[in-house]
Amino acid sequence: MGNGLGMGGEGVGHRWDTCATRFGRGKHRGRLGVWHGRIAVPYPDPCMGNSSSSLSRNPGTLLIAGGRVVDPASGFDQVADIAVSNGVITAIGVNLSRSGVDEVVDAAGCMVTPGLIDPHVHLREPGHEYKETIATGTAAAAAGGFTSVCCMPNTSPALDTPETLRFVQERARSTGRARVFAVAAATKNRHGEELAEIGLLDAAGAVAFSDDGDCVPTPGMMQRVLVAVAKTGKVFMQHCQEPTLTRGAAMHAGSVSVRLGLGGWPRIAEELIIERDVMLNRAVGCRYHVQHLSSAGSVEIVRRARAAGQPVTAEASPHHLLLTHTECDGYNTLAKVNPPIREQSDIDAVRGGVADGTITVLATDHAPHSHDEKSLPFEEAPMGMVGLETAFGLYREALIDSGAIGWTRLIELMTVEPAKLCGLDAMGLGKLAVGGPADITVIDTELAWTIDPAEFAGRSRNTPFAGRKVRGRPVATVVGGEVVYSLSRAAMA
Numbered sequence: 001m002g003n004g005l006g007m008g009g010e011g012v013g014h015r016w017d018t019c020a021t022r023f024g025r026g027k028h029r030g031r032l033g034v035w036h037g038r039i040a041v042p043y044p045d046p047c048m049g050n051s052s053s054s055l056s057r058n059p060g061t062l063l064i065a066g067g068r069v070v071d072p073a074s075g076f077d078q079v080a081d082i083a084v085s086n087g088v089i090t091a092i093g094v095n096l097s098r099s100g101v102d103e104v105v106d107a108a109g110c111m112v113t114p115g116l117i118d119p120h121v122h123l124r125e126p127g128h129e130y131k132e133t134i135a136t137g138t139a140a141a142a143a144g145g146f147t148s149v150c151c152m153p154n155t156s157p158a159l160d161t162p163e164t165l166r167f168v169q170e171r172a173r174s175t176g177r178a179r180v181f182a183v184a185a186a187t188k189n190r191h192g193e194e195l196a197e198i199g200l201l202d203a204a205g206a207v208a209f210s211d212d213g214d215c216v217p218t219p220g221m222m223q224r225v226l227v228a229v230a231k232t233g234k235v236f237m238q239h240c241q242e243p244t245l246t247r248g249a250a251m252h253a254g255s256v257s258v259r260l261g262l263g264g265w266p267r268i269a270e271e272l273i274i275e276r277d278v279m280l281n282r283a284v285g286c287r288y289h290v291q292h293l294s295s296a297g298s299v300e301i302v303r304r305a306r307a308a309g310q311p312v313t314a315e316a317s318p319h320h321l322l323l324t325h326t327e328c329d330g331y332n333t334l335a336k337v338n339p340p341i342r343e344q345s346d347i348d349a350v351r352g353g354v355a356d357g358t359i360t361v362l363a364t365d366h367a368p369h370s371h372d373e374k375s376l377p378f379e380e381a382p383m384g385m386v387g388l389e390t391a392f393g394l395y396r397e398a399l400i401d402s403g404a405i406g407w408t409r410l411i412e413l414m415t416v417e418p419a420k421l422c423g424l425d426a427m428g429l430g431k432l433a434v435g436g437p438a439d440i441t442v443i444d445t446e447l448a449w450t451i452d453p454a455e456f457a458g459r460s461r462n463t464p465f466a467g468r469k470v471r472g473r474p475v476a477t478v479v480g481g482e483v484v485y486s487l488s489r490a491a492m493a
């Protein structure tokens with residue numbers, strides 16, 4: 001089981017390059033703006049930390065004018081301009097000069113935040129390019145306001161050697177629209193049997209370790225992973241799924257799985273692994289992160305571990321904050337995801353975990369699959385859904401509109417916190433600082449829109465949220481001083 005593999009089949013044709021436009025330079029404004037060209041990111045290098053990459057072009061000067069600048073890292077929150085030159089923020093202040101500025105982004109009425117960071121995405125390259133590539137996945141990231149993403153290692157081959165990491169880094173450098181940071185496998189081929197070369201992978205730029213898509217199944221191997229990763233100071237991210245309790249599982253074990261006659265994935269298969277790992281880690285002290293937690297019991301275990309002072313963090317995904325297992329009715333494969341969407345009491349608990357600080361990170365688990373794969377019978381269809389382009393509106397609905405948290409905390413959960421988790425804060429990411437990298441997202445928090453997969457910049461369309469009316473959407477995404485995405489709000493009216 002896992003969300004990286006599936007049957008063959010052609011992906012749905014992607015359309016992101018048919019409606020391109022540049023933002024603010026007035027060449028041709030369309031509904032969707034997508035920048036065409038290499039990403040030019042002078043600092044830090046998108047893949048290799050602080051080392052400088054050669055510039056493909058000079059990003060010039062940019063002014064992001066008149067937005068409400070919200071930077072949770074510094075506590076700055078006021079209407080201001082941000083000036084950018086050569087990929088770096090040069091000033092943040094009121095009424096900055098426009099003279100000599102190459103490009104102005106009008107952010108009036110919008111929130112201007114550090115570039116959003118998603119610490120859990122599947123870019124499918126190498127090996128499953130019909131689902132997504134680094135180019136299309138980072139186009140989707142840019143369209144969702146994300147300037148950095150951390151990609152999981154369940155590619156083919158798996159990201160379990162320095163060579164495969166370098167492949168991803170090179171592809172990101174030559175084709176990416178956002179920064180890509182690789183999460184390396186903790187065990188060879190993610191099989192859970194033999195430790196990967198953790199030290200070499202650390203040196204090659206892995207920002208974290210995970211066998212995501214699969215759980216490190218045995219306590220013996222888990223202990224070795226914790227000890228090895230602890231030496232690097234980086235974080236181990238667990239896909240918490242006890243394998244013998246989830247054999248043949250297709251959805252949440254509950255009334256709907258019984259009614260549909262589908263194999264059930266019980267909560268305890270997740271909770272048992274978290275409890276086990278927390279116990280093992282007590283003697284090790286590795287930074288330990290629970291991916292996409294889905295059950296109320298999981299939230300409680302993480303809450304207790306954190307209260308006891310353990311270095312445990314956890315993430316929540318949009319679908320676990322909003323959807324219940326009834327979405328699978330009618331054998332709707334678009335709602336098939338791992339771990340599964342569960343019940344309202346779980347949603348309430350996950351939201352509660354975000355509200356009280358137990359869950360510190362939001363992550364989409366963006367998992368593209370082709371139309372053909374999702375057209376298979378429910379039990380055979382692969383697990384997972386895309387998330388990058390719909391995340392913001394869904395987080396707003398789940399967390400702001402419900403009253404769970406306020407805006408500053410939401411932005412913190414999407415910037416400062418994931419940056420800390422993956423060590424990107426040391427590269428100046430996740431915050432807005434003069435002299436730091438100009439990764440900036442402009443968000444129209446009130447924009448009402450309807451999720452339409454036909455508009456997606458990514459290669460796959462598998463979302464259970466099609467047709468949902470949401471509010472709040474990134475309208476411009478700046479990576480290293482370049483506007484890599486913009487949305488013309490006028491054209492949406």
Ligand SMILES: [Zn+2]
Nearest residue numbers: 212213239291
């Ligand atoms: Zn996973």
